[in-house]
Every structure is written in C-alpha cells, then in structure tokens.
Amino acid sequence: MKIGYPCINQTLDCSSSRTFRLASYSEERLIDTVAQNLACLRRILEYNVQHGLLFFRLTSDLVPFASHAVNTYNWQEHFKMTFQRLGDYIKRNNLRISMHPDQFVVLNSPNEQTVKNSIAELVYQGTVLDLMGLDTTAKLQIHGGGAYGDKPAAMERFAQVYHTMLPDAVKARLCVENDDRTYTLQDCLQLHQLTGVPIIFDNFHHECVNNGEPMREAVQMAASTWQAGRDGILMMDYSSQAPNERKGKHVQSIQEQLFHDFLAETEGLDMDIMLEIKDKEESALKAVQLAGAMGRLAL
DNA sequence: CGCGGTCAAGTGGCT
DNA sequence: AGCCACTTGACCGCG
Numbered sequence: 001m002k003i004g005y006p007c008i009n010q011t012l013d014c015s016s017s018r019t020f021r022l023a024s025y026s027e028e029r030l031i032d033t034v035a036q037n038l039a040c041l042r043r044i045l046e047y048n049v050q051h052g053l054l055f056f057r058l059t060s061d062l063v064p065f066a067s068h069a070v071n072t073y074n075w076q077e078h079f080k081m082t083f084q085r086l087g088d089y090i091k092r093n094n095l096r097i098s099m100h101p102d103q104f105v106v107l108n109s110p111n112e113q114t115v116k117n118s119i120a121e122l123v124y125q126g127t128v129l130d131l132m133g134l135d136t137t138a139k140l141q142i143h144g145g146g147a148y149g150d151k152p153a154a155m156e157r158f159a160q161v162y163h164t165m166l167p168d169a170v171k172a173r174l175c176v177e178n179d180d181r182t183y184t185l186q187d188c189l190q191l192h193q194l195t196g197v198p199i200i201f202d203n204f205h206h207e208c209v210n211n212g213e214p215m216r217e218a219v220q221m222a223a224s225t226w227q228a229g230r231d232g233i234l235m236m237d238y239s240s241q242a243p244n245e246r247k248g249k250h251v252q253s254i255q256e257q258l259f260h261d262f263l264a265e266t267e268g269l270d271m272d273i274m275l276e277i278k279d280k281e282e283s284a285l286k287a288v289q290l291a292g293a294m295g296r297l298a299l
Numbered sequence: 300c301g302c303g304g305t306c307a308a309g310t311g312g313c314t
Numbered sequence: 315a316g317c318c319a320c321t322t323g324a325c326c327g328c329g
Contacts, residue, residue: 008322
C-alpha cells in the first residue's frame with residue numbers, strides 16, 4: 001500500500017501548477033512557466049520520498065494550454081530530458097503516479113468538439129507520463145461523464161469513443177472513477193464491461209451514491225477490474241464528509257478514526273490510497289503513520 | 300502589495 | 315435562470 005495526496009504541496013514554497021491567462025500567452029512565457037513547474041515538481045517528489053509518501057497525482061497544469069490550439073510549441077521535445085530525469089527519479093524510488101484530467105474531459109458528450117478537446121487533453125497528460133518513461137501502472141483517471149437523460153445511451157457513447165477514437169497510449173492508462181452523483185460503482189463496472197477500463201474507487205463518492213454495496217465489497221469489486229501486471233494494484237481516492245457542510249464536501253483534515261475504520265474494513269486488501277483532503281500532505285502524513293501502525297504499509 | 304474578480308474547457312443539482 | 319461544486323488555484327488589474 002502506498003499513500004499520497006494530489007498535486008499541491010503546502011509545505012514547500014513552490015507550485016507545479018503555475019499558469020497564466022490565455023490573453024498573455026507567449027512562447028517565452030510558456031517555456032518559463034513549464035521550467036518552473038517541473039523544477040517544483042522535482043522538489044515535491046523529493047519531499048514525498050523523504051516522508052514516505054509514495055503515491056502522487058501530477059497536476060494537469062504542468063504545461064499550460066497543452067491541449068489548446070494556441071499552444072503549438074514543441075514542449076515535448078524541449079523538455080524531453082527534464083521529463084526523463086523526473087521519470088527516472090520516480091522509478092528509482094518506486095513512486096506510484098496518477099493524473100486526473102479535470103471536469104472538462106467528457107468522452108461521452110453529445111458535443112463533438114467537447115469530445116475532441118477531451119481526447120486532446122488525455123493525449124497531453126498521457127504524453128507527460130510517456131515522456132517520463134513510466135509504465136501503464138501510471139494512470140489517467142476520469143469520470144464517466146454526463147448522463148444526458150439517458151445513461152445507457154451515454155455509456156454506449158463512452159464505449160464507442162473509447163474503441164474508435166482513443167489512441168492506444170491513452171487507453172493503456174485510462175481508468176474511470178465513480179463520481180458522487182451520476183456514475184455509481186455499478187455504472188463504472190458497466191463501463192468496464194464495455195471497454196475493459198479499470199475502475200478507480202472513491203470511497204466518499206460511494207458513500208454519496210451507491211447501490212447498497214458494503215464498503216469492503218465495493219473495494220473488492222473495483223480491485224477485480226485491475227489487471228495485475230498491466231494496471232498494477234487498485235488505486236483509490238479517499239475522503240470523508242466535512243462535518244456540518246453541504247453533502248459531498250471534502251473534509252479539511254483527515255478524520256483519523258474514520259480512516260482507521262476504513263483500513264480495518266479493508267484488512268487484507270492491497271491498494272494505493274490518494275487522500276483527497278484539503279490540507280494535502282499534512283493529512284497524508286497522518287495517514288502514513290496510521291496505516292504503518294496497522295501493518296498495512298509492509299511491502 | 301493586498302484584494303477581489305476572473306480565468307480554456309462541461310455537467311447536473313441546488314436555490 | 316443562475317450559482318455552485320467538482321482534485322482546484324493562480325493570475326491580473328485595480329486601489
């Protein structure tokens with residue numbers, strides 16, 4: 001089991017998500033920003049290794065406007081060696097890596113342009129992982145997309161796009177996460193049936209909407225969609241409800257009792273856990289402590 | 300230099 | 315009909 005957090009480190013005084021407005025786009029600005037982002041990413045990865053945080057989500061913003069028409073610069077070539085060195089560091093330290101294209105990536109949209117943009121974004125993020133030389137256990141996680149009043153048809157469209165439009169390099173890394181209102185674990189399992197994509201499990205979303213599966217069974221069902229060797233072990237996002245807040249809001253800081261309970265419930269199952277909790281590495285460090293004490297981090 | 304409005308992109312639920 | 319939330323900040327113009 002590896003434990004980690006997404007995108008941002010609040011201890012370090014740098015960001016790997018620096019960007020700028022479209023209106024101020026220039027090649028010089030792009031190169032400068034990417035260089036700073038990758039330098040910061042290196043520092044974050046080193047911090048993670050030093051603190052036993054072996055799972056990390058790379059920000060979608062490493063390369064600003066990477067899938068936008070305005071960006072015609074060959075950043076892939078320009079930063080080839082930098083990406084490679086980052087990848088070497090990741091592999092040398094046995095880190096697990098994911099990326100999470102944001103909500104604008106919708107493979108089953110009825111809008112053709114939206115689908116095209118979505119694929120371009122997936123190609124960008126896949127390219128980052130490819131340039132790092134990471135194997136296909138490094139994943140791109142997306143959601144099922146919209147339902148548009150006819151979920152079965154929307155799922156068919158997802159499969160159609162998957163089979164006919166996605167490059168193999170993206171398919172090899174793609175996985176689908178249950179969301180908190182539209183695509184339940186069951187729906188995701190359907191998408192798995194249709195395409196073979198592994199299901200990345202989100203415990204908090206599952207609590208928000210489900211079909212009655214107890215947590216342990218839900219984890220096992222999702223885990224069974226990960227092909228050993230090709231995909232690696234199950235990845236999951238972990239969070240819990242912010243007390244006294246709107247339903248679905250993530251907590252500010254890990255609730256250790258709840259995390260303990262979750263680990264107890266999944267005793268004997270192996271998975272890599274991404275803590276989607278606002279205070280980032282601070283909670284992840286507590287989670288590492290707790291999981292270690294419960295004997296879950298061994299090998 | 301700090302603040303608030305706004306930023307490439309989509310969808311659905313809530314008010 | 316419009317706002318908010320989503321893995322979310324970060325930029326930029328204004329005072």
